[in-house]
Amino acid sequence: MQKLKQKLDDSIKIGALQKITLSGCFDGSVKKATYTVKTKKDTPYVFEEKFTKDGKAYHAYLPYEGAAEHILSSSGGYKQTDVSCADFSAVVLRSKKGAVHIKYLQAKQNNVKQTDDKNYILSPDKKYDFLTALKIQDVNGRVHDKRQSKFRQINRFLQIVSDITPSLPEDDITVWDLCCGKSYLSFAVYYYFRYVLDREIKIVCVDRKEDVIKECGDIAKSIGFDGMEFICGDIFKCLPNTSPDLVLSLHACDTATDMVLSEAIKRGAKVILSSPCCQHELSTQIKCDGLNFVLKEPLLKQKLSSIFTDALRCKLLHAGGYRVTVLEFIDPDETPKNLMIRAEKTYVPKNIRKSEYEEYNAICKTLNVEPAMKKLLDVYLSDLL
Numbered sequence: 493m494q495k496l497k498q499k500l501d502d503s504i505k506i507g508a509l510q511k512i513t514l515s516g517c518f519d520g521s522v523k524k525a526t527y528t529v530k531t532k533k534d535t536p537y538v539f540e541e542k543f544t545k546d547g548k549a550y551h552a553y554l555p556y557e558g559a560a561e562h563i564l565s566s567s568g569g570y571k572q573t574d575v576s577c578a579d580f581s582a583v584v585l586r587s588k589k590g591a592v593h594i595k596y597l598q599a600k601q602n603n604v605k606q607t608d609d610k611n612y613i614l615s616p617d618k619k620y621d622f623l624t625a626l627k628i629q630d631v632n633g634r635v636h637d638k639r640q641s642k643f644r645q646i647n648r649f650l651q652i653v654s655d656i657t658p659s660l661p662e663d664d665i666t667v668w669d670l671c672c673g674k675s676y677l678s679f680a681v682y683y684y685f686r687y688v689l690d691r692e693i694k695i696v697c698v699d700r701k702e703d704v705i706k707e708c709g710d711i712a713k714s715i716g717f718d719g720m721e722f723i724c725g726d727i728f729k730c731l732p733n734t735s736p737d738l739v740l741s742l743h744a745c746d747t748a749t750d751m752v753l754s755e756a757i758k759r760g761a762k763v764i765l766s767s768p769c770c771q772h773e774l775s776t777q778i779k780c781d782g783l784n785f786v787l788k789e790p791l792l793k794q795k796l797s798s799i800f801t802d803a804l805r806c807k808l809l810h811a812g813g814y815r816v817t818v819l820e821f822i823d824p825d826e827t828p829k830n831l832m833i834r835a836e837k838t839y840v841p842k843n844i845r846k847s848e849y850e851e852y853n854a855i856c857k858t859l860n861v862e863p864a865m866k867k868l869l870d871v872y873l874s875d876l877l
């Protein structure tokens with residue numbers, strides 16, 4: 493246990509603790525206890541939630557420093573402890589007689605193929621008015637043959653949204669979908685929160701295509717999705733006046749993604765889900781002698797620039813106080829544009845944010861690049877750090 497406590501203490505120091513769950517209480521009084529990191533006015537604390545056998549939930553707020561000690565000593569009363577941190581995870585199994593077995597797990601891979609179709613939130617056998625209105629299902633609820641992959645994409649996206657739901661506020665939720673296009677995923681998100689989870693939700697969708705925005709507005713009206721608002725405009729010029737909890741940006745073109753991510757950070761969005769698209773910016777700038785063996789091939793240069801663009805975006809999100817994961821969002825067989833950046837606002841200690849930002853700047857210097865997101869966040873981050 494001493495090694496686990498040390499690892500947990502180290503994770504807490506770098507703000508990497510995600511969740512600890514205790515289950516199988518030996519005296520039967522508690523069904524499950526969970527510990528998650530939250531922040532109030534940039535000060536972190538650990539939120540303890542105990543669900544008792546009689547269906548009640550008890551909450552406590554633990555000091556961030558020293559949380560590992562407290563949680564691991566409580567874990568003595570439970571058969572299983574699941575520790576999930578950004579840098580490692582572990583399962584502790586304990587017998588009633590006190591024998592302890594600890595298994596350290598590999599970091600979870602976020603591959604779309606690992607998801608299970610059976611866990612899909614929308615059933616292919618049920619009719620959904622919004623899917624009929626979006627012409628994904630026919631009037632009898634059958635998914636059109638040509639829309640099968642869109643249906644899978646929506647379901648996969650809803651699984652990702654359901655995973656991040658604990659990071660969102662428990663009451664009303666405000667969502668931005670920037671560069672929304674036909675807003676398929678926003679319609680699905682609205683349906684999920686409003687009708688599956690029975691939560692209040694407002695979604696503001698923005699796109700510069702007038703006809704598409706009008707069509708989406710008409711569809712929302714026809715199916716009674718009255719918490720959805722559609723704004724026609726350029727996201728560089730007109731952003732909603734709300735403070736978003738969740739920001740979506742799916743396949744926004746080139747540097748529009750940088751605008752979305754920067755604005756989401758500045759406004760303190762709790763979660764950002766962004767799947768970047770057609771990044772051209774860095775491939776016109778990048779110069780680095782050590783990489784010439786790759787950069788001399790135009791196709792490889794394009795691919796490497798895309799990867800650098802996303803990796804640099806992730807670094808700035810981390811410096812901005814987010815826990816970041818890159819996952820596969822759509823089956824790569826369906827489209828190569830299948831990466832998604834998932835960023836959840838968390839506690840990242842100031843020294844880690846600062847060093848992340850310094851490292852970011854050093855990498856930009858080495859690659860001779862000045863990404864749009866750097867320009868958009870320079871003042872904000874240098875003030876902050």
Ligand SMILES: C[S@@+](CC[C@H](N)C(=O)[O-])C[C@H]1O[C@@H](n2cnc3c(N)ncnc32)[C@H](O)[C@@H]1O
Pocket residue numbers: 670671672673674675676698699700701725726727728741742743744745748769
């Ligand atoms: C590839 S589509 C993606 C649409 C949708 N998010 C999806 O995943 O199905 C990109 C959309 O971004 C919009 N767009 C690109 N740049 C924009 C900007 N600066 N302001 C507003 N909309 C923009 C385009 O009009 C287009 O509808």
